[in-house]
Amino acid sequence: MHILRELWTKEIEEPDVKSSYEYVLNLRERLDDTLKIAREKLEKARGRQKHYYDRMAKRRKISVGEKVLVLLPTDSNKLLMHWKGPFEIVTTVGINGYRINMGGKEKTFHANLLKGYIARDQDTSQATTDERPPTSSCAMPAASVTVVEDLEGEHFNDSDCEALPELGGWGSEETVNDLKYGDELTLDQRRQLEERAIMYSSIFSDRPGTVST
Structure with missing residues (x-):
């Protein structure tokens, strides 16, 4: 101035x-x-x-009494977040704040840390359990499976185990004699391959075995 x-x-x-x-x-x-x-x-x-x-953007509005999940740090690492709950909304605080009952203690959280919890319908869960087919206690060890025709309107019970066909084992075993060689090989090359196959005949079997340690 x-x-x-x-x-x-x-x-x-x-x-x-x-x-x-x-x-x-x-x-x-x-x-x-x-x-x-x-x-x-x-x-x-x-x-x-x-x-x-x-x-x-959409305004998130949660009513009092609804159950929500809260985004909180994990117990092992405070830098990692996961959803915990459900907890019940006790009251609203301001526009975007909600007071939640967490095991007897009330805490206030912003709406961005909450999401609605949808409980599973008990009737639907019970209906799904009731619609499961009956299981049988009989068991038959086998190396392969077979398809048994299911008759409409009939239920499977333990007495039906006797009607199942008995399944066989592994079947015939393949050996080095079943190996096929290419036609483009010469007689000398074929003879060398046959000698190698006989020398390592144990690895040319279709039967499962054990490995050496």
């Missing part, structure tokens, strides 16, 4: 001093104008961002 008073009263007579004062004042005015423009642009940018966000 002292510099401005000297300029207005024309107390400064030297041109160099006067131009320096004017430069400082003009610079300050330009800085103020620039700051004002930057704030206006910032407000417009915030408005656009809010407009784009509100187009996809």
Whole structure:
């Protein structure tokens, strides 16, 4: 203000001093104008961002008495989050806050940390259990399976085990004599392969065996 008073009263007579004062004042005015423009642009940018966000955003509303899951840190690592619950909503706090009963203690959480809990329908669960087919206690060891025709309207019971066909074992065993060689091999090459096959005949079997340690 002292510099401005000297300029207005024309107390400064030297041109160099006067131009320096004017430069400082003009610079300050330009800085103020620039700051004002930057704030206006910032407000417009915030408005656009809010407009784009509100187009996809939905207000989450949870009623008192509903059960919810809460996003909380894990017991082993505080940096990892997982859903715990269900807990019951006791009351609302403000617009997006909810007070929850957590094992006798009430805590307040933001709506972003909550999601609705949908309990399984007991009637549907019981109906699914009742519709399961009856199981039988009989068992038959076999190396393969067979398909038994299911007669409509009849139920499987333990007495039906005697009617099942008895299944065989592994069947015939293949040996090195069952190996087939390519026709493009010469007699000498075929003889060498037959000698190798006889030497390692144990690995050319279709029967499962044991491995050496």
